[in-house]
Amino acid sequence: MKRVMGLVSCMVVTSLSAGSAQVLQPWSEPAIKSISLDALRPAFEGGGTSTLTTVDQLSFRWPVGAMVLTAELPFVNAKVDGAPSGALLIGNPFLGASTAPTASFIGDFGVRIPIVSASTPERGFAQAVGVLADFMDLEAYGEDLLSIRATAGYRYRAPSHLGMRVALRPTLVKPVGSSSGADSELFLDYGVQGGYETARASFGITFTGRALLTEPGSIGERTVHDLALGGSMTFGQFRPGVLVRVPLESDIGDLLKYSVGLKLEVVF
Numbered sequence: 725m726k727r728v729m730g731l732v733s734c735m736v737v738t739s740l741s742a743g744s745a746q747v748l749q750p751w752s753e754p755a756i757k758s759i760s761l762d763a764l765r766p767a768f769e770g771g772g773t774s775t776l777t778t779v780d781q782l783s784f785r786w787p788v789g790a791m792v793l794t795a796e797l798p799f800v801n802a803k804v805d806g807a808p809s810g811a812l813l814i815g816n817p818f819l820g821a822s823t824a825p826t827a828s829f830i831g832d833f834g835v836r837i838p839i840v841s842a843s844t845p846e847r848g849f850a851q852a853v854g855v856l857a858d859f860m861d862l863e864a865y866g867e868d869l870l871s872i873r874a875t876a877g878y879r880y881r882a883p884s885h886l887g888m889r890v891a892l893r894p895t896l897v898k899p900v901g902s903s904s905g906a907d908s909e910l911f912l913d914y915g916v917q918g919g920y921e922t923a924r925a926s927f928g929i930t931f932t933g934r935a936l937l938t939e940p941g942s943i944g945e946r947t948v949h950d951l952a953l954g955g956s957m958t959f960g961q962f963r964p965g966v967l968v969r970v971p972l973e974s975d976i977g978d979l980l981k982y983s984v985g986l987k988l989e990v991v992f
Contacts, residue, residue: 749930753825756787760989766857767981774803774810779857791821794834798864802850811846815854815864830877830891838900840867857983859948859976860913860934868901881921889917910937927955948973963989
């Protein structure tokens with residue numbers, strides 16, 4: 725991941741001077757029919773962003789037959805600390821379908837549609853914040869990037885309410901438009917999650933990683949990992965959640981200390 729992390733670092737430095745779904749999450753899985761809002765607040769080394777700088781995602785899920793249709797819209801609200809104004813960057817939306825969360829098999833398939841436009845220095849800064857804070861899903865914030873992903877995994881729930889999930893997700897990222905001459909890249913996301921789950925609450929810890937498969941270099945240069953701890957509660961139709969994510973690579977850790985996330989899901 726050396727090349728990718730170099731790109732991230734370059735984007736951050738350039739944006740400051742101009743003035744990263746995770747494959748698995750530690751909280752409970754989304755309901756079959758719901759709408760949710762996730763907000764991730766990154767804490768960067770040395771600060772540099774306003775208090776309200778967040779990396780967000782609006783998600784919608786609706787059952788059709790045995791599958792669940794999924795739509796995700798990422799967006800970033802970011803401002804350089806002390807700057808007179810910031811920017812709202814709309815990310816590349818995801819459209820796909822997944823298996824129901826009640827099944828033992830975890831599966832999804834979908835496409836991110838390239839609509840990102842970082843046409844101003846403020847939007848460029850917001851893009852850099854999104855790529856770095858959500859580095860496991862950096863294609864959600866890149867310009868002229870069409871991505872296709874598919875997930876396969878397994879979930880197990882014991883009668884004691886202990887649960888485990890493992891998953892793999894290859895993602896093909898293809899440059900389009902003004903970047904169509906660049907090479908496509910193939911990533912492999914992977915993760916394992918363990919926790920305690922009841923109808924009322926869910927708490928867990930997740931280890932996730934991403935490997936760049938289409939570039940030379942050692943494993944350490946082509947992979948990044950993070951650790952997340954979090955949980956959620958259920959209050960009727962409302963399911964709030966919280967998590968803390970920490971990058972495990974020093975290249976990213978030198979820029980991003982940790983991120984705190986909040987989630988609110990409304991079940992229909």
